[in-house]
Amino acid sequence: MSPNKLLPLLVLLAVAPAWASEPAPARQKELVHLVRQDCGSCHGMTLQGGLGPSLLPADLRDKPAEGLAATIYYGRPGTPMPPWKQFMSEAEAQWIVDKLMSEFPQ
């Protein structure tokens, strides 16, 4: 790769960390759909809880975000909460937690 072709890539890498955990818009839509529909079968489509607990901001506020992301990624053995690692990256699990803790998109 010639240096002038490399330059834009370097620029890209330099700014990347700021939004590295932000999935692309199309992927965000997929994740929102997954959470509302498929997580919704246990947590409720409005995320108010069902067989699994409520995932609304008020109920998650006092819980560490990394722990919640790990719960999504690895599941919780001994409970019905399954691991989702075959369907998303850890960064995406983290993004879901960020959204859950603020306001989850429709």
Added chain:
Amino acid sequence: MKLILSLFLAALLGACATPQPLRGTGDLGLVIERATGHVTLVNTSSRQPYARIAGLGDLSHASAVYSRDGRYAFIFGRDGGLTKIDLLEGKIVKRVIQAGNAIGGSISQDGRIVVAQNYTPGGIKAFDAETLELLAEVPAEYAPGQFSKVVGLADSPGNKFVYALFDGGEIWVTDFSNPRQPTTQRYPAGKQPYDGLVTPDGRYFLAGLFGEDGVAMLDLWQPEKGARKILENYGRGEEKLPVFKMPHLRGWSVAQGKAYLPAIGRHEVLVVDVATWKEVGRIPVRGQPVFVMARPDGRQVWVNFAFPDNGKMDVIDTLAGKVVHAFEPGKGILHMEFTPRGENIWLSARDDHKVLIYDTARFTKQGEIAADSPSGIFFTARAARIGF
């Protein structure tokens, strides 16, 4: 697409204002549209919708039961709403918010009591089917100050209701002979019952266990003998696959003396001899089964699956004992319902926003109906069945 759908639905809304001619309800039913709090009323003879009703709240995981005349549907919404609908007039008769978080309900043998099962606050509540007035409440307090989520509620003869406690690990039988003063018997069942069913004759209550292998079974003709465990050895020592959606037991049937049940954590349907309650076979299928439903004549068993296999359907021929038809009818197949005598099956394809109608003998598509994120499909034939 969205626009066409809403135009179509608007046309439907207009249609329900015209008076219906005198008719019975035996070929009617409803489709839950879970995202938008609507139900669409359908006719299984014409295979067409005939009315649409709005304002039912959060309908994710909603289910319905019917009055014994098949005219009224009682719909239990996730947000605790209980709505009574008149299928002939195509309108809401009454709606109450009865709990914070509900999961389903049932109707008594005599048709007078509607019972809702709730997650929060955990327990059941009984309502007068006529007026939806609250009659009694049974909190699922299995230890002092500890309330359980209630699952698997089913009606059984004698105005009794049977259900399981997910957190409490028990089966409870509540007798509503005196509707305002119910009495409850408790039976230890096993770890984390996730759903339950009552056999078509009303004799046995089965609760699937999540926290251990096996199924808890209570003989309602001799409940004093307590719940015993069946299918204890299934899957022993094998590692379970993750379960991305809990299987549903209600809606199962017995075919030719055998019961077909979803295995949990395995891509299999379990076949159980109902005389001995021993496992007599397992049929491999293409995912974690959610609904395993027999056609009314028992010749076929249709299976849908949990995420990520929820676009697939497998059809088991009970004579051959294996899958004879496998297909991908649409995206997000959440539920299915047979017409009363089984010539057609209706499937809800949530992500395609359609209900698909198939011929069960030839597996050909007979038609489809537009619906906004359809989930449960419930036909009035349920009115006459024990445990539905």
